[in-house]
Amino acid sequence: MKVLTVNFLTCAVKTCKTSPEAFPLHFRDAELAQQDLEFNPEFIKNMLLRLDWNAFRVTTSELGFSTIPAEKPEGDALNDETLLRDLHKVLLETQVMEGKLVCGHCAHEYAIKEGIANFLLPNHLV
Amino acid sequence: MLPTPSTSHVSFDNVYEPAEDSFLLLDALSAPSETAFLQHRFPAATASSGAATPAPLVVEVGTGSGVVLAFVTAHAKTIFGHTNVLTLATDVNRFACEAAQRTVQTAIKDVCDSDTQTPTTSAAPASSAAFLSPVLSDLTSAIRPGEIDMLIFNPPYVPTEELPILPSTHSIDTSAGSNQGVSSHSIFERDSYLLSLSYAGGADGMETTDRLLEQIPTILHPERGVAYLLLCAQNRPEDVKARIRAWGNGWAAETVATSGKTAGWERLQIVRIWRP
Numbered sequence: 001m002k003v004l005t006v007n008f009l010t011c012a013v014k015t016c017k018t019s020p021e022a023f024p025l026h027f028r029d030a031e032l033a034q035q036d037l038e039f040n041p042e043f044i045k046n047m048l049l050r051l052d053w054n055a056f057r058v059t060t061s062e063l064g065f066s067t068i069p070a071e072k073p074e075g076d077a078l079n080d081e082t083l084l085r086d087l088h089k090v091l092l093e094t095q096v097m098e099g100k101l102v103c104g105h106c107a108h109e110y111a112i113k114e115g116i117a118n119f120l121l122p123n124h125l126v
Numbered sequence: 127m128l129p130t131p132s133t134s135h136v137s138f139d140n141v142y143e144p145a146e147d148s149f150l151l152l153d154a155l156s157a158p159s160e161t162a163f164l165q166h167r168f169p170a171a172t173a174s175s176g177a178a179t180p181a182p183l184v185v186e187v188g189t190g191s192g193v194v195l196a197f198v199t200a201h202a203k204t205i206f207g208h209t210n211v212l213t214l215a216t217d218v219n220r221f222a223c224e225a226a227q228r229t230v231q232t233a234i235k236d237v238c239d240s241d242t243q244t245p246t247t248s249a250a251p252a253s254s255a256a257f258l259s260p261v262l263s264d265l266t267s268a269i270r271p272g273e274i275d276m277l278i279f280n281p282p283y284v285p286t287e288e289l290p291i292l293p294s295t296h297s298i299d300t301s302a303g304s305n306q307g308v309s310s311h312s313i314f315e316r317d318s319y320l321l322s323l324s325y326a327g328g329a330d331g332m333e334t335t336d337r338l339l340e341q342i343p344t345i346l347h348p349e350r351g352v353a354y355l356l357l358c359a360q361n362r363p364e365d366v367k368a369r370i371r372a373w374g375n376g377w378a379a380e381t382v383a384t385s386g387k388t389a390g391w392e393r394l395q396i397v398r399i400w401r402p
């Protein structure tokens with residue numbers, strides 16, 4: 001799964017939906033892989049408009065990416081090709097192949113196997 | 127006609143095989159009336175101002191082989207008029223998630239190869255959206271409320287006496303079998319069960335669709351959101367649309383494509399659900 005995916009996911013447990021602690025889910029023991037994709041600055045700019053920047057910062061710091069600015073780039077900063085290429089690399093080219101996503105509210109762990117996260121719940125949580 | 131994505135790598139022993147319903151969705155989503163609607167709802171950044179617009183997130187629920195999402199992803203340029211689009215698939219069947227991943231990636235590569243006469247150079251602008259991931263989950267349960275701009279659902283719509291029980295975290299053994307000591311009989315049972323999840327809809331074929339409809343007002347983006355839902359005649363589509371309109375708050379439901387007309391009845395139809 002692309003790192004960007006986790007910006008749109010939350011805990012599958014119903015009672016967690018309204019909890020701010022359930023977003024973003026936290027990566028644990030993540031094994032990463034890189035996939036080369038064509039760099040498209042227009043795509044990055046449009047995608048940034050809908051990205052939850054604070055959640056993205058949490059995710060990237062957990063995965064060990066240190067070059068992400070504290071504030072979402074706007075205006076002239078969007079012409080900084082180095083920054084856009086960094087974002088392209090983290091958001092689109094970085095895949096999480098194995099590991100877990102953990103809910104910060106209920107502590108439930110969702111396993112990631114071969115790039116696919118398993119959000120099916122055990123019977124007692126459905 | 128846009129090419130249909132290849133699913134030749136998929137084992138249809140345990141993943142729903144693309145059929146008339148899948149192809150009706152492809153036709154509906156690439157018809158001029160629907161692409162005009164989508165291009166108006168999810169406009170590209172205007173050339174004059176250069177202002178960016180939020181990239182829409184397209185989610186196919188119960189993606190199966192992934193043929194529909196692969197089509198939308200690979201042909202984003204034609205459907206949306208631009209490729210600043212994100213796509214994501216969900217399914218309760220791990221085999222389907224794996225199949226869909228490959229179907230989408232293959233479709234992106236195929237359309238890219240046909241765009242650039244020489245496949246080794248990728249200088250031409252891409253025609254495809256960005257595919258995020260398949261997610262093994264029940265309906266939209268793993269997706270953050272309000273994030274989905276376009277939802278596509280080809281549900282289990284066949285009326286059946288019973289609704290199969292949904293799989294839980296570890297209930298399906300997806301290991302290959304032979305070296306695990308799993309008998310061919312139990313593999314057959316497992317595969318029959320997985321296929322039943324793709325078609326068995328319970329009472330009126332609506333039990334799963336009703337659960338999805340309940341989620342639509344919270345899961346879709348409050349302004350931009352639109353859903354495409356496939357229904358068959360036994361689902362009583364006129365009643366379904368009337369119920370959606372009765373949500374109030376500006377919700378609309380219209381049939382945008384039909385197929386298999388017999389004796390005045392449309393066997394299958396696609397309903398668009400949105401707030402104009």
Ligand SMILES: [Zn+2]
Binds near residue numbers: 011016103104
């Ligand atoms: Zn939780």
